[in-house]
Amino acid sequence: MKNIFSTLKEARLRKxxxxxxxxxxxxxxxxxxxxxxxxR
Known part of the structure; x- marks a missing residue:
């Protein structure tokens, strides 16, 4: 299950x-x- 921070990391990398x-x-x-x- 994803947390909000992994979602934010994905968005950061996409940008x-x-x-x-x-x-x-x-x-x-x-x-x-x-x-x-x-x-962590």
Missing amino acids: GLKLREVAAQTGIDAALLSKMEQG
């Missing part, structure tokens, strides 16, 4: 955005965002 770009735009730390996308 060709890097994790660090999304982190900078949202103000969420890149390491935290990565963990969230991985379901």
